[in-house]
Amino acid sequence: MPQAPRRPLLAGNWKMNPLSAAEAVELARGVIPAARQHASVLDVALFPPFPWLRPVWDALHDTDVELGAQDCFWERAGAFTGEVSAAMLAGWCGWVIVGHSERRALGETDADVARKAAAALEAGLSVIVCVGEHEAQFVAGQTAQVVGDQVSAALQPLPASSIDRLVMAYEPIWAIGTGRNADPSLAGGTMRLVRQRLEQAFGAPAASVRVLYGGSVNAANVASYVELAGCDGCLVGGASLRPEEFSKMISMVAAVASPAR
C-alpha cells in the first residue's frame, strides 16, 4: 500500500533563550501568522526552555504552532532532583527533543538517549532524536560509522507501533551554531544512511519517520536542504530566535513542499 507523504517539519530550538517569559511569548506570537498561512503543507514546532513552557503554551494554544521541550528524563517520577519526566511534559507539550549534541556534550550517552526516546514515545509525545558527528570524526571520514551507531542505539528500544511519532535529526556538531552549515549533498547522503537504518530496524513503517537536517540553517540555505528528496525539514537553533526570519523559512519550506514528496 502506498505510504502517505511525509509532511515537512520546521522545528525551532531556542536553547537557553530568551531570558524572560515576556520575550518568549513575543517570539512565539511572531511565528503564528506564517504557521497559520501554511498549516496545510507543513508542521511548525517551537522548543522553549522548561520555565517558559507554560506562558508559551498559553500563547500557542489553539494555533498551528506546536510546543515541545528540549529534553526529558526516562523515569516517570521519583527521587531525581532537577529532572523533568516525559510523563510530566505530556500535559503541556506534544514534542520533546532528545540527544541534542549540547546535552551529549554534558555526558549524555547513547543508552541515555535511547531510554529518553522510549520514555517520550511511551508518554505519548512525538520525539526528535538528534545524531551527529564531531568535526574530527567528519574530517577522518567517520561520519557514517558514528551516525549509524548513534541511530542504531537510539532505535533499539523503540516499539514499531509508535514510530509514526519519531523524527530523526541529523545535526553535524561542527555545523551547530557555527555558521558553517553542512554541504547539502553531503548531509543528504548521511540522511539517506539514517533512513536505511530506520528501514533495517522497522521495515515498511519506517517510511512514516521524518528525517531532518540541523546545523546553521537560515533563510538563505533552508531551501537547499528541504529540496533534497530525503530531507523532511530542519531543526533550527539561532534563526528560530528571529521570528521574522523563521517565518520566512516557514514560507520557503512550504513553497518547496509538494504532495509528491
Ligand code: PEP
Ligand atoms: C540546534 O540547536 O539544534 C541548531 C541546529 O542550532 P543552529 O541552527 O544555531 O546551528
